[in-house]
Every structure is written in C-alpha cells, then in structure tokens.
Amino acid sequence: MTPYEREYFVSRIRAGFYIVKLRDFDVKILTPTAEDEFFANQVFMESFDRSRGDDFMTEDEMIDWLKEKGLWSDEEDQKIEDIGKEIEKLKIEIFNARSNVKLREQIRRYIRAAEKALVKLREKKQDYFTNTCEGIALQDKAAEIFKRCCFVEGKPLDFDLVDQYDLFHQYNVQILADKQTRELARNEPWRSLFILKDELKLFSNPDGRLLSLDQKGLLIWSRMYDNVQESMECPTEEVINDDDMLDGWFIVQRKKAESEKAKSELEQRTQNEKISNSDEIYVFTDSKKEAQTIESMNSVNASMIKKERLATIKAKGGAEDKDFRDQKIKLSNMQHQQFKENFRR
Numbered sequence: 001m002t003p004y005e006r007e008y009f010v011s012r013i014r015a016g017f018y019i020v021k022l023r024d025f026d027v028k029i030l031t032p033t034a035e036d037e038f039f040a041n042q043v044f045m046e047s048f049d050r051s052r053g054d055d056f057m058t059e060d061e062m063i064d065w066l067k068e069k070g071l072w073s074d075e076e077d078q079k080i081e082d083i084g085k086e087i088e089k090l091k092i093e094i095f096n097a098r099s100n101v102k103l104r105e106q107i108r109r110y111i112r113a114a115e116k117a118l119v120k121l122r123e124k125k126q127d128y129f130t131n132t133c134e135g136i137a138l139q140d141k142a143a144e145i146f147k148r149c150c151f152v153e154g155k156p157l158d159f160d161l162v163d164q165y166d167l168f169h170q171y172n173v174q175i176l177a178d179k180q181t182r183e184l185a186r187n188e189p190w191r192s193l194f195i196l197k198d199e200l201k202l203f204s205n206p207d208g209r210l211l212s213l214d215q216k217g218l219l220i221w222s223r224m225y226d227n228v229q230e231s232m233e234c235p236t237e238e239v240i241n242d243d244d245m246l247d248g249w250f251i252v253q254r255k256k257a258e259s260e261k262a263k264s265e266l267e268q269r270t271q272n273e274k275i276s277n278s279d280e281i282y283v284f285t286d287s288k289k290e291a292q293t294i295e296s297m298n299s300v301n302a303s304m305i306k307k308e309r310l311a312t313i314k315a316k317g318g319a320e321d322k323d324f325r326d327q328k329i330k331l332s333n334m335q336h337q338q339f340k341e342n343f344r345r
Contacts, residue, residue: 001183009176010190013214016205020170022162028151029171031209036148043144047137059132063125072125080125083118087111088251095248098239108244142168176214182243185221194222 001009012018018029032040052058057065066072090111097104129135146168150157176184184190193202203215211219228240233253239245285291295303305326313319321327 001180003188006184006187007189009180009184010193013176013184013212013218014193014203016203016209016212016215018171018174018212020167020174022167025152027157027162027167029146030149030151031205031212031215032145032149033208034210036145037210039148040141040144044137044141047140048133051133051136056131056133056136059129059134062128062132066125066128071128076121076125080118080121083114083121087114087118090114091244091248092251093248095235095239095245095252098236098242098245104245111244146171176217178217179243181214181217182221185218186225186240190218190222 016031020027020029063072067074090107094104094107094111097107130139143164146164147157147159150159150167152158185194193200202219203211205211205215225240228234228246228249231253235246235249239249305324308326309319309324312324316323322331
C-alpha cells in the first residue's frame with residue numbers, strides 16, 4: 001500500500017461513513033446507532049421465528065441433513081479443524097525461520113495453500129446456510145440496518161430507486177481486509193494519530209452512531225501492536241511488519257502463557273510433600289485437551305523416556321519397571337555409586 005493510499009483509507013475511516021456512487025446520485029452510508037441495532041436485532045428474532053414457523057431448518061438441522069444426504073461429513077469437519085491447526089503450526093515455523101529467507105518464503109506458500117483449502121471447505125459448508133432460519137434472519141437484519149443507514153443529501157434513501165443487492169455489494173467491497181487494516185495500524189499517518197488519541201478525536205462519527213467495522217478493526221490492531229512493542233520479548237521490526245511471522249510470534253506467546261498457567265495449576269494439584277518429592281508424577285484426565293496440556297509440560301528428556309517406554313510396552317506386550325531402559329540406567333548408576341562408596345571405606 002502506498003503512502004497516499006494509506007492516507008486515503010485513514011481519512012475515510014476517520015470520517016465514519018462510506019460513499020457509494022450510483023449513476024444518478026451518491027449514497028452516503030453511516031454507521032448505525034444503538035437504536036438501529038436494537039431494531040435490526042428485533043427483525044432478526046422475528047424473522048427467525050417466522051422461518052421456524054414455515055418449517056425452515058436451523059443451521060444445526062441443515063448440517064445433519066447435509067450429512068444424511070452425503071453432502072457433508074464429520075471427516076470434513078475434522079479436516080477443517082486439522083487445517084486450522086496446520087496453519088498455526090506453519091506460522092510458528094515461519095516465525096522460527098525468520099532469519100532464513102528462502103525457507104520462510106517456502107513456508108509462506110504452504111500457509112497460503114492451506115488457507116485456500118480452508119476457505120474452500122468452509123464455503124462448501126456454508127453453501128446452504130442462506131436457506132436456514134439463521135441465514136434468512138441475518139439477511140433480514142442486514143437489510144434493516146442498511147435501510148436505516150443510507151442517505152442521499154441528508155434524507156433517507158428511497159430503496160425503490162436502487163438495486164439493493166448491488167448497493168450492498170458496492171458498500172461491502174469497501175470494507176478493508178484484515179491485512180489492509182493491520183498495515184494501516186502500524187504505519188503512518190495513523191500511527192501518529194493513535195499516539196495522540198488522548199489529545200484529539202480519532203473519528204468524526206455523528207453523535208450516537210457506533211463504530212464501523214473498519215474503525216473497530218483499526219483500534220483493535222493498534223492496541224495489539226502497542227502490546228507487542230511493550231512486550232518483554234518484543235520481536236524485531238521485520239517480524240512486526242510481516243503478518244505471518246507476527247502471527248507465529250502471537251501463537252508462541254500464547255502457548256507459553258498456556259503452558260505456564262497449566263504448570264501453575266498442576267503444581268497446586270501436587271503440593272503435598274509425598275507428590276512434590278517424587279521423581280515421576282502420573283496425572284489422570286478424561287479431557288483430551290488437558291492431556292495435551294499435561295504432555296506439553298514434560299521436558300524433552302521426559303518426553304523421550306515416555307516414548308521409549310511406550311515402545312518397550314508395545315514390543316513386549318507389557319512391561320515391568322525393570323524392563324525400561326531409563327530404569328536400567330538408573331539402577332546401574334545407583335550400583336556404581338554404591339560400589340564407589342564401599343570402595344572408599
């Protein structure tokens with residue numbers, strides 16, 4: 001994005017409205033008021049109930065129907081989850097490869113491919129959403145909000161004069177993508193404005209009108225970048241300016257925090273003297289997520305020992321303590337130490 005493009009987008013966001021140019025006139029689209037949102041949500045509830053009365057399916061019912069017809073499957077749901085995890089993993093990898101330009105660009109291509117596959121799957125799942133109670137209600141809600149926010153020369157727009165779907169499309173394409181918002185948030189001219197937020201008014205929305213999606217996004221990312229800069233482990237400017245690498249840094253920081261929290265909670269659960277002085281602690285859980293957290297708390301050495309023990313059990317069909325290699329080494333060391341002590345006497 002060029003400096004003049006950033007200046008244009010920042011000025012548009014600060015103005016608090018969008019302009020859609022039609023053939024005969026311009027439509028000014030304001031942000032809604034709290035009252036507008038209330039009435040729009042009321043329309044949603046009424047529309048949902050009406051659709052239920054007309055025997056339309058809910059989103060959950062539609063998913064069940066799609067599965068019955070073979071149009072969607074649990075495997076595809078799992079694939080969506082797996083791709084999401086893979087993208088997280090790749091973003092950690094690109095952050096870790098930040099000093100290796102060739103490798104990180106290769107990882108970036110993998111990220112884009114995974115994101116594309118994820119979008120394709122989600123779009124397939126959402127194909128029938130517009131015909132559900134929720135889908136119909138959301139369309140009616142959006143139409144109500146739109147009717148309340150569109151003006152021509154200060155007067156409410158007469159929607160009989162326009163193609164409502166075309167108008168909404170032209171408005172919708174003006175909303176910035178997340179990548180664009182992030183670039184604005186960390187660069188001039190917005191950066192200086194945000195620093196001076198206590199001395200000036202950032203947005204010119206008319207009184208009573210709420211923040212737009214672009215305004216909310218810009219504020220959120222501005223605060224996120226502030227938090228990054230204030231972090232004790234603040235990454236380099238190169239990482240901050242690279243969305244994929246910074247996402248990787250965010251994930252690494254989140255996992256560190258989760259691990260520290262889990263460790264603290266586990267320590268509280270194992271505070272009695274008998275447990276705290278043990279070489280090994282076995283923690284039982286029915287939760288897959290908690291099991292993963294407990295597993296992540298093992299040291300590299302502990303993880304290797306666990307892997308070796310599982311391999312021994314699998315090979316033998318069962319095992320005793322003395323069958324494990326780490327225990328054999330431990331016993332050998334104890335015998336060696338005992339021999340040394342006896343020799344000294």
